Amino acid sequence: MDVFQHYAPFIQDYIYEHNWQDLRPIQVAAAQEIFETDHNVLLAASTAAGKTEAAFFPILSEISKEKAESIQVLYIAPLKALINDQYDRLNEICENSDIKIWRWHGDVAQSQKRKMLKKPSGILQITPESLESFMINRHMNIPHLFHGLKFIVIDELHSFLRSDRGGQTFCLIERLSKLAGVNPRRIGLSATIGNTKAASQFLGAGSKFATDAPQVQNSPQVWRLSMEHFYQTDPQAASQDFKPEQIVEPKTDKAPELADPAIGYIFEHTRGKKCLVFTNSREECEAVCQQLRAYCRYNHEPDHFLIHHGNLSPALRETAEQAMKDEDAYLTTCATATLELGIDIGKLESAFQIDAPFTVSGFLQRMGRTGRRGNPPEMHFVMREEHPESRAMLPDLIPWSLLQGIALVQLYIEEKWVEPPQPNRLPYSLLYHQTMSTLAANGEMTPAELASRVLNLAYFHNVSQKDYQILLRHLIKTDQIQWTENKGLILGLAGEKIVNNFKFYAVFQENEEFSVHAGREELGTIVKPPPVGDKIAIAGKVWVVEDIDRKRHQVYCHGVDGRIPAYFGDVAGDIHPHILHKMRKILSETQSYRYLMKNAQARLTQMRDTCSIAGMPQKQLIDLGGKMWAFFPWTGSYAFLALERLIKIKCGDKLNIRGFNSSRPYFMEFAMDATEEEFFKVLKQEAAKDFDPMDLVYPKEVPVFDKYDEYLPDELIKKEFAYSVLDIKEMKKCVEQM
Structure with a gap:
């Protein structure tokens, strides 16, 4: 098709004004999908390939044909900064049209939000957390605001593929669509999708439309x-x-x-x-x-x-x-x-x-x-x-x-490998969150109504009705929710306290934060403020604490010279098994890499020599002297975690393992009264058994892992950890190949 002729006149003018000589392959492919089909579309192309224009040129052309007193496009992005950036770009594109661009996040003025609520139209840009707030606090407005919604654009889709935040986003999309009575098409944008088939399934889950990912020939990249x-x-x-x-x-x-x-x-x-x-x-x-x-x-x-x-x-x-x-x-x-x-x-x-x-x-x-x-x-x-x-x-x-x-x-x-999606099989923490959010938005509901609204969301397809009953009984027992005289369910006092806090809108872990002020300027937030007179680091500078208002969570300070470490809470890195496999292969090869500078090349050579003398990486268990051993599994973070527990719980007594220490996901160190052959024999026997994953949870352990786990019954916390966090399948495969 002649894509350019299908664009709205103001889009054509924009292209002329910017002296574009031609359209990029991704822009042609996207236009054909959006104009000629009713499919969801995954646009995966390299950075700066023109994905934003590829999606929005045809979308804007489509919505410009008929005016609607409704938001017609919902744009969801993971960061406020990205919304602010795209807001400027879209306003420039729409300068000669009647299409309005709205932003909705914590930094947007209330006056702008009121204007949008009064006269909804065009494009609304929002973060998942602000959309959650919208669903709870403006529940009654949803049909009026979104009855004409045609497209939902999810930017930087890869950032949603491996976390509960992604699950939350797609739960909200489904809930909003049902409430507004619409079936919008989903358009996903990303520069870093490895497995387009898996990402397309994730993007289209719960949608009535098929999902396409047009393959385009990108020009060769030079790095x-x-x-x-x-x-x-x-x-x-x-x-x-x-x-x-x-x-x-x-x-x-x-x-x-x-x-x-x-x-x-x-x-x-x-x-x-x-x-x-x-x-x-x-x-x-x-x-x-x-x-x-x-x-x-x-x-x-x-x-x-x-x-x-x-x-x-x-x-x-x-x-x-x-x-x-x-x-x-x-x-x-x-x-x-x-x-x-x-x-x-x-x-x-x-x-x-x-x-x-x-x-x-x-x-x-x-x-x-x-x-x-x-x-x-x-x-x-x-x-x-x-x-x-x-x-x-x-x-x-x-x-x-x-x-x-x-x-x-x-x-x-x-x-051309990139981490694939990681759908959480038993996302109980998010299940709690969406249950409480649905009750907060709808008010009194029967258990059957609540279950039909929540359990039918695509992200919870692996959660059984039995598990949901266990959750609801626990929430009633702990006053998170309560019965009404009409045998309905509403939020309880404990539940209202959690839901009515602005931090409820986010499903990612947060630390308790204190806002930091120097004079009239707000610098940001820190975790665990030190005593008055001590120093803190924020905004790239050092400050002396003058006063701490613990009730209001505020710290007052003044700047000084010097250098000290900062602390904002724990950061965890989830490393995929394929990366560790590649690290092992690199260690065993003699190949050099053109991008390595002098010191890096020398260090790689030294590392290979050191490991070769020890028999690594072919050998995975290395005698450190005496009864001390180092074990190198070469697997990902969560398979490593499962292997750690298998060794401690299933093999520990048989091998008399003690002094266990690990640096996840690279190596474990321990002492044992066994030979190398005995270690691998016992390890392989135990890994090959058909054991219950719950066996790898310590007897009195309640492994709180996600943000809302603390509000779940212990049996569901243990079950989610055993079946969704511990990568037992990959661990068994890893041991089998040793």
Whole structure:
């Protein structure tokens, strides 16, 4: 079809004004699907391939044909910053049309929200949490606001594929559609989908439409990629002075805080450029920003470093976003995943990644922030490691982050592999959440009505009616819900207390947070504030605590010089088995990789030599001396967790295992009264048995894992952990192959 002729006149004008010579393959394919079929559509294409325009050019053309006093397109995104960015882009596209673009999240003015409620039309952009709030607090408005809804666009779909947040999003889509009496088509956008078939099934679950994922031939991508390794003190791996057994103190006349050569490397390579520095946690983000700013002070240079993460105030986050969009500003922002997704922050020259991210998807997203405006994507990994102590055992001599980083890159280069969806088989925590949300929105319901509304949602297809009865009985017993005189169910006093807190809208884990204020400026939030007079780190600076209002959860402080670690709560990384398999393969090969810099190449060679002497990675159980052993399973985080428990619970007594310690998902260390042959014999026998997964839950253990587990009956918490968290199938496969 002639796609261009099907676009609305204002879209055609936009294309002319921007001097487009032709449409990209994904834009042609998307238009054909949206114009010519009634299917859901998954648009999977590389970063900066034009997916936003691919989806919205035909969608806007369709909704411009007839005006409706209703929201016609619901756009769901994982981050406020992404909504703000796309809001500007869509307003520019719709400038010469009558289509309104609305935003709805915590930072949007109430006056704008009131206007949308009064005259709903066009496109509404929203986060899953704000949509949850909408379903509860504006339940009666849903039919009026959405009776003309035609499309639901889910941006950065991959970020929803492996978590309860994704389950929540699709539960809300189903609930809203039923309440408004509509069947909108779903359009999923992502740059990092590996298995399009599995992702299409996830996108279409509960929808009456078929789901298509048009395959397009993307032009070959050129990457600028490097990976360097640094010990935190000299000598470095490629140095002629390097002798692992004879570590010398760093020779530097700089202050101790400037002695980390990895930070110095980043400082030198970001000078006079516009870059992003990605870290894997908010604590590390704060620490790196402090160190880079210390380099500025030491060199008497203006501070050109910004910071961006989820605990900062909206004002500070938006300041960084706007500053980075300035084409003439040479600034570098230290960030976490908050700048990983889809936000166009102008012409970035390169991204730096400190240590390896947990996923191939994360690596691709972070690298994809660069390479816009016609330049190739550019990323530089900076792997850090402390010199091992002289008596360090073998597992501590392996640079796990370097090995993991190489594996992530090679998996995509060689196989185009990205983590597949991970539908939670028994999502009881989310089941509780959606039960309470449905009751809060609807008021009194009979148990049968409640079950039909909640259990029929596609995400809960594996939950039995029996399990739901167990949940409801427990919620009645604990006053989460209660009976009425009419034999209906409503929220109980304990339940109202939970649902009426704004934190209820989110299903991801949150720590108890305190907002931090310096004078009139709100800096963001922290977890566990220290005593008055102590220091905290936030916004890339150090502050002294003046006062703590524990009732209102507020901390008051003033700024000082210096450097201290920050703490925002625990961060867990779920690493897929395929990544560990690749790490093992890399260790066993002699192949070099063109993107490895001098130190990284030297460190890889040293690591391979060290492991080869020990018989690794072919040998998975290594004698550390005496009765101490190191075990390397080479499997993912949750299969590793299952294997840990199998060894402790099923094999421990038979082998007299003690002093057990593990570094998940890389290795386990323990002492035992058995030989290597006896260990594997017992392990294989136990793994091959047809045991109940509940056997791997300790007798008195209630393994609270997800946000709302604490409100569930113990038997459901244990069941979810055993059947949904522990990857027993992968663990058995892993042991079988040993």
